[in-house]
Amino acid sequence: MATLNAAISASASALSAERARIEVAVSNMANAESTRSANGEPYRRRDVVLTSDPVNSFDNALGQASATGVKVADIVVDQSEFQRRYEPSHPDADADGFVALPNVDQSEEMVDMLSAARAYQANLAAISMIRDLVAKALELGRS
Amino acid sequence: MNGISDVDVINALRRQMTIAAARQAASAGNLANVDTPNYKAVDVTFADTLDAAQVATNPRHFGSMTNAGQVHTEVAQDAPARRDGNTVVLDQELLKMSRAAGDFSAAQTALAAKFRLVRYAINEGR
Numbered sequence: 001m002a003t004l005n006a007a008i009s010a011s012a013s014a015l016s017a018e019r020a021r022i023e024v025a026v027s028n029m030a031n032a033e034s035t036r037s038a039n040g041e042p043y044r045r046r047d048v049v050l051t052s053d054p055v056n057s058f059d060n061a062l063g064q065a066s067a068t069g070v071k072v073a074d075i076v077v078d079q080s081e082f083q084r085r086y087e088p089s090h091p092d093a094d095a096d097g098f099v100a101l102p103n104v105d106q107s108e109e110m111v112d113m114l115s116a117a118r119a120y121q122a123n124l125a126a127i128s129m130i131r132d133l134v135a136k137a138l139e140l141g142r143s
Numbered sequence: 144m145n146g147i148s149d150v151d152v153i154n155a156l157r158r159q160m161t162i163a164a165a166r167q168a169a170s171a172g173n174l175a176n177v178d179t180p181n182y183k184a185v186d187v188t189f190a191d192t193l194d195a196a197q198v199a200t201n202p203r204h205f206g207s208m209t210n211a212g213q214v215h216t217e218v219a220q221d222a223p224a225r226r227d228g229n230t231v232v233l234d235q236e237l238l239k240m241s242r243a244a245g246d247f248s249a250a251q252t253a254l255a256a257k258f259r260l261v262r263y264a265i266n267e268g269r
Binding site for chain 1: 160161163164165167168169170171172173174175176177178179180182185216233236237240241244247248251254255258
């Protein structure tokens with residue numbers, strides 16, 4: 001049963017990690033046109049770095065089967081070039097009339113969000129399968 | 144048949160349930176890391192342990208392996224990696240999970256039947 005608890009913890013950790021990915025993708029899309037941020041330059045897109053994280057280190061130490069969870073290691077700022085658009089009337093335009101816009105690519109964020117949503121779904125399916133297993137095991141003690 | 148408790152059969156069923164649960168846990172871990180760069184999918188290996196246990200004792204004692212907890216995981220070899228170095232295949236892991244659930248369910252049903260027989264004997268057939 002300890003193994004199954006570890007499995008549920010692993011899937012639960014994935015749910016929060018995937019939710020973090022969706023949150024970051026959404027805030028990137030929300031700020032796709034933000035030309036000002038706290039440090040004065042346009043918004044820079046964020047990226048989530050995931051890393052695997054053993055949930056039951058005791059079983060791992062024994063070399064036995066154990067589930068591996070996942071966690072958000074870091075949220076990094078994408079340092080790639082800003083996009084530039086010719087818009088002389090914009091208050092943030094430079095001397096040549098170009099406005100620096102965030103380095104956010106809408107389609108990239110959409111793809112990222114979809115893949116996170118699919119992974120979330122898969123982990124939910126995994127949790128319900130494990131829950132059925134636990135219920136089935138508990139039936140042995142009944143009647 | 145050696146008595147009403149059939150320890151061998153019960154041990155074999157218990158081992159099947161342990162292995163199914165370990166498979167389930169390994170696949171859950173793989174699914175959790177479906178988007179982790181450079182993560183390598185793990186697989187449950189027990190065949191070596193089973194062979195070792197069977198050689199050590201009488202081969203007719205099919206359920207005599209007592210160390211059913213000794214299930215190991217191992218990085219799956221020859222799995223093709225994606226561009227980010229990850230080797231998890233989503234549908235295969237889900238398939239493995241439902242197969243493990245089926246194995247577990249089968250063993251549980253058989254074990255419940257076994258226990259019912261024992262109870263039947265204890266209650267003198269009532």
